[in-house]
Amino acid sequence: MKLLISNIKTLVQVEETPRKWVAGTDMANLNCIDNAYLLIEDEKISDFGKMEDMPNYDEMEGFDHVEEIDATGRMVFPSFCDSHTHLVYAGSREIEYTDKIKGLSYEEIAKRGGGILNSAKRMHDATEDELYVAAMERIHEIISMGTGAVEIKSGYGLTVEDELKMLRVIKRIKETTPLTVKSSFLGAHAVPAEYRGRQGEYVDLVINEMIPLVAAEELADYIDVFCDEGFFTVEETDRILNAGMKYGMRPKIHANELDYSGGIQVGVKYNALSVDHLEFVGEEEIKCLKDSETMPTVLPGAAFFLNMVCSPVRDMMNAGLPVALASDFNPGSSPSGNMKFIMSLACINYKMLPQEAVNATTINSAYAMGVQEELGSIARGKIANVFITKEIPSIEFMPYAYGSNLIDAVILRGQRL
Ligand code: NIG
Ligand code: FE
DSSP states (O other): OEEEEEEEEEEESBOSSOOSOOBGGGGGOOOEEEEEEEEEETTEEEEEEEGGGOOOGGGSTTOTTEEEEEOTTEEEEEOEEEEEEOOOOSSOOHHHHHHHHTTOOHHHHHHTTOTHHHHHHHHHHSOHHHHHHHHHHHHHHHHHTTEEEEEEEOOSOOSHHHHHHHHHHHHHHHHHOSSEEEEEEEEETSOOGGGTTOHHHHHHHIIIIIHHHHHHTTOOSEEEEEESTTSBOHHHHHHHHHHHHHTTOEEOEEESSSSOOSHHHHHHHTTOSEEEEOSSOOHHHHHHHTTSSOEEEEOHHHHHHTTOOOOOHHHHHHTTOBOEEOOOOBTTTBOOOOHHHHHHHHHHHHOOOHHHHHHHHTHHHHHHTTOTTTSSSBOTTSBOOEEEEEEOSOSTHHHHSTTSOOEEEEEETTEEO
């Protein structure tokens, strides 16, 4: 199978030699080729360059059945990598949304049975099939919006059986979608009501029962903990990460969303792949992230939806750090997986340049979910997950036209959908 995309107005995020990530002032640079072609063979990107240098494929052996797309006026981007979602869930939570509009606090909503525990109750009542069907609808939606890789967390089960049920649904999604999917075990997302006042016992359950069973069925790539004020402490996080790492699950955690929680430090201590949210980041946290292998990941959708302070993204980049962006797609704090809108929020609310936002949603977010060797840029040998835009005047137009669907065609693993 060969697919040739020709006359591309701009081929975005091109790499001759793939990089691990893009950091600091480099984040403002995007390598692009104007008037370009892209050749895909089977599932992979095999070649690209300027139209004037394009080989005469018509005359080459083995090129008699090449599908061709003429992309005149249109751009080609590598698909977004969404490195942080909770997109397996049952039901929505728009009642809490209206309660919030009316002025109810997070605590008041939780007291009425809202929040993560609300989703846990619905998760318990849903069958694996129901969860799979609902999640696949979201998967199809994010594919149509340009996402080519997604990380999905458990964490709405909060019992041994229900956490396994969620992770089995994620496994089924992995096996049945052309998207690249990574899974994270987030048993320590909230303390279930029946463990109130006995949080340590719940942590023991996560460590002694859940983690070994999750590992035995090979259901998780990563281990996550909500390490924050009112949720899990640094000490508890330390114990849970240690337990997960013994089974080969690399940490990738929720940190510093509600306070200077120490989450970043414990994440870096255990070489977390990423620390995510990061509304509360000061000099100490930045110093800790420097020279680490941990990707600071910001979730502008959650900060927007919950009206939170913005993470100091510019300070992190000025200090030379890389930054990734993800959607946090979940029913409580970010009910959308639209990565193009995440770029717009990053530009408007965090003053990221459009080029920085593209780097943060492709190469850097690929690193944050451990797929940077196969995805995140246009590079020879990488998986051919790309999208073709509609006719647009510039790269900046993508986040600028924040409400418009600018995607004309999606190609996953070399197949046009
Ligand atoms: O990433 N911060 C913790 N967990 C989720 C919210 C989950 C929910 O409210 O359902 C998040 O934003
Ligand atoms: Fe999250």
